[in-house]
Amino acid sequence: MNPSEDLIQKCIVEGQVKFYDYTRFKDLELIGEGGYGKVYRATFKDNEITVALKSFKGNHITIKEIVNELKLHCRANMDSNIIHIHGVTKNEDKQNLNFTHYMFVLEYADSGTLRSYLRNNFKNLSWHDKINFALQIARAIKCLHVEGIIHCDLHSNNILVHQKNIKLTDFGLSRRLDEATNSNQKFGGIIPYTDPQSFEGTRHGKKIFKFNKKSDIYSIGILMWEISSGYPPFKDDIEPYQLVLLAGEIKNGRRENHIEGTPPAYIEIYTDCWQYNPDSRPDIQQVFLRLKDLSDNNDHDINKIDQCFNKLKVHEPIHSK
Numbered sequence: 446m447n448p449s450e451d452l453i454q455k456c457i458v459e460g461q462v463k464f465y466d467y468t469r470f471k472d473l474e475l476i477g478e479g480g481y482g483k484v485y486r487a488t489f490k491d492n493e494i495t496v497a498l499k500s501f502k503g504n505h506i507t508i509k510e511i512v513n514e515l516k517l518h519c520r521a522n523m524d525s526n527i528i529h530i531h532g533v534t535k536n537e538d539k540q541n542l543n544f545t546h547y548m549f550v551l552e553y554a555d556s557g558t559l560r561s562y563l564r565n566n567f568k569n570l571s572w573h574d575k576i577n578f579a580l581q582i583a584r585a586i587k588c589l590h591v592e593g594i595i596h597c598d599l600h601s602n603n604i605l606v607h608q609k610n611i612k613l614t615d616f617g618l619s620r621r622l623d624e625a626t627n628s629n630q631k632f633g634g635i636i637p638y639t640d641p642q643s644f645e646g647t648r649h650g651k652k653i654f655k656f657n658k659k660s661d662i663y664s665i666g667i668l669m670w671e672i673s674s675g676y677p678p679f680k681d682d683i684e685p686y687q688l689v690l691l692a693g694e695i696k697n698g699r700r701e702n703h704i705e706g707t708p709p710a711y712i713e714i715y716t717d718c719w720q721y722n723p724d725s726r727p728d729i730q731q732v733f734l735r736l737k738d739l740s741d742n743n744d745h746d747i748n749k750i751d752q753c754f755n756k757l758k759v760h761e762p763i764h765s766k
């Protein structure tokens with residue numbers, strides 16, 4: 446057994462994570478591939494439940510990070526807006542004795558990522574649905590922050606949708622793996638969601654910024670805007686050659702334009718979240734309560750906005766404050 450497997454084995458032995466024999470799964474079908482492995486849809490034979498099996502490739506360092514995140518994921522396993530981790534399994538290829546592959550056994554989300562969901566379903570979403578998505582993201586992050594976990598990598602491809610409900614996934618994992626693998630390409634796509642405080646330079650050769658809870662709040666602001674528009678922020682500016690420029694502009698205050706028809710209270714929440722100064726951003730409890738208030742008490746107003754915009758069916762940008 447190699448040292449990486451040792452670490453995972455230790456988690457299993459210590460009861461931190463449940464182990465499922467690989468033979469208990471059937472009908473594996475590849476459904477996605479991320480920076481560090483493949484994702485399969487599979488059926489758990491015992492009860493015919495559909496699950497997602499997520500494999501990992503990587504060296505000892507990345508496996509160490511995966512084990513840390515595995516422990517974090519197990520700690521935040523109680524919230525219905527966070528993908529549930531059932532445990533781990535191990536695919537042992539009998540033909541190739543060098544090949545052993547641990548996989549996470551995860552709750553399966555049936556509607557893809559939030560980004561693809563918005564792309565395919567935006568026209569049919571009411572403001573009530575959109576506020577509910579934002580509220581569910583806030584609820585998931587609230588659960589992490591209460592546990593002392595910072596996601597650090599919130600964007601619409603790390604959020605899944607299941608039966609019109611938000612399912613947060615990959616918390617903290619991708620960012621740490623990116624650092625370990627030095628992948629700048631993926632970082633490009635997430636620049637618009639990243640706390641612009643992190644774009645500050647280095648002092649005495651050291652990066653002075655540390656991601657913190659307010660960094661997640663910044664990302665929630667951007668995600669709320671994306672939910673209001675149906676498409677990712679600065680989608681035309683994320684070519685590699687534009688990235689440095691874009692990061693500088695965001696640091697200097699550039700933000701997306703508001704979408705016409707967005708409830709003013711919703712705009713107020715996300716503009717507070719995407720403030721440059723972290724002290725001016727609300728904490729997650731405040732974001733959650735403000736969204737809950739909007740969802741609970743403003744049904745009437747929101748319905749009026751929905752009716753009005755369903756007639757017009759326009760989503761033109763208007764200028765930011």
Ligand SMILES: Nc1ncnc2c1ncn2[C@@H]1O[C@H](COP(=O)(O)OP(=O)(O)OP(=O)(O)O)[C@@H](O)[C@H]1O
Nearest residue numbers: 476477478479480481484497551552553554558619
């Ligand atoms: N629990 C799940 N249920 C359903 N589909 C999933 C699940 N987890 C991942 N997927 C699908 O697999 C794809 C790849 O997921 P994965 O988390 O490996 O990569 P990523 O988030 O795109 O990239 P990275 O992990 O490098 O940040 C996702 O885009 C999603 O479509």
